[in-house]
Amino acid sequence: MLDTTLDKVxxxxxxxxxxxxxxFAEAFGGSFQRFGFAMVADxxxxxALIDRAWQMTRAFFDLPEAEKRGYFVEGGGGAxxxxxxxxEIAKGAEHVDLKEFWHxxxxxxxxxxxxxxxxxxxWPDRPAGFRDTFLELFAAFDAAGDRLLSAIARYLKLEPNWFDPAVKDGNSVLRLLHYPPIAEDAPNVRAGAHEDINLITLLLGAEEAGLELLDKDGRWLPVKPPEGAMVVNVGxxxxxxxxxxxxxxxxRVVNPPAARRGHSRYSxxxxxxxxxxFLIKSLPSCVSAENPDRYPEPITxxxxxxQRLVEIGLIKA
Incomplete structure (x- = not known):
């Protein structure tokens, strides 16, 4: 059963x-604690940078298959x-995802x-300007992410700059995603049900229907932000x-209705x-008698x- 996310998130x-x-920290953090997702305007x-990036994304994925595959690094884990x-395949899924991407x-x-x-x-030889556009966009995402992490720190009653040393020179990735047109009998998801690996994900392009989150009551809720807004989720x-x-x-990202299956989806x-x-270790403030530490052993x-890239098939064990 589907519901409308804007009525809730x-x-x-x-x-x-x-x-x-x-x-802002209370509003943003409260949405994260309730849904694991938030929608962020402004x-x-x-x-203009986003528009240019969409043009570059479409132009790259329109290139011949052989040319694109020339930029594939065998054994590189898609890094x-x-x-x-x-x-790529979601952990535990039966079908591979119906997508191609660039990192x-x-x-x-x-x-x-x-x-x-x-x-x-x-960097690809074409389209012209690809490198400059996406380095600029990477930096812009980085800056927005820092502001959102500061709000999360405030929500968790930490110092606003708590995450700064954690993410300095962090291994962040900007993914350009293309879900090509699909046949009527294709498996019912373009991207299988999964959770993200990282700290937070900032997403542009969710205006095109397909993204759904699994609510606590077991319902799949569509995530469709207003034009220009960003979807952000917990990793x-x-x-x-x-x-x-x-x-x-x-x-997950489900297949569109039959009338839209001949169209690509980009995000x-x-x-x-x-x-x-960075050592991922449970914050003391998040451990209590009611919420005992699930992860007594920290991990970098x-x-x-x-571990996770092996699970989703991008690195062979």
Whole structure:
């Protein structure tokens, strides 16, 4: 059974954080604690930059298949460059996802201490301007993510800058996603039910119907923000850090109605990760007699990411 998410998940404005930081933190964090999701207006990413990024995304995925596959790194776990159609699979799913994607990561200085864990970016020869556009968009997502993490810190009664050292030089990834047109008898999801791996995900492109979250009562709720707003959700690393106070909610992308199956779907999620050496350890404030520590053994972000990439088929065990 489906319901309308806007009737339940509040639409919050990041502009509020400029004049009422705690009020925004309570609204944003409250939505996270209830749904694991929030919808954020006035996120500060320039609309002209977003429009240019959509044009580049469509132009790249329109390239010949052989040309795109030239940017696929065998054994690279999809960390950078191109990942072909029907490669990724949700944990425990029967069908591979009906998507292809491109990954842009953080640009590191030569000799950086994380260079072994965060490979260099790969850039296509065309469309022209691709590299500059997506480095600019990566930086804009990074800045918006920092502001949202500050609100989460306030909500958890931490210092507003608590996450700053955790995400400095973090292993974040900007994914350009293309769900090609599908046949009428295709499996019933473009992306199987899953949870994200990272701290938080910032998503542009959810205006096109298909994204659904699994509510606590077992209903699938469609997530369709107003034009220009961003969908933000909790990832498993933040769920683990907060000992499930903030839940990483299962979500999926279902196939459209028959009339829309001949159309592509595009989206741009930014998976905000901590630095590889960040130790994911339950926050003391999130552990109590009523909520005992589920994760007594801490784990680094790098080791956790590797475990999960094996589970979804991007790295072979």
């Amino acid at each position: 509040p639409l919050v404005s990041l502009k509020q954080a400029e004049t009422d930081a705690q009020g 996120h500060g990413i320039d609309a 950078r460059g191109y990942t072909p159609y029907k490669t 842009v990561g953080r640009e590191l200085a030569r000799g950086h201490r994380f260079a072994a864990d965060m490979p260099d970016n790969i 498993d690393m933040l769920q683990r850090l907060t000992n499930h106070v903030l839940p990483s909610t299962t979500h 741009m999620p930014f998976f905000l990760h901590p630095a590889p050496d 972000a790098h080791d956790y990411l590797h």
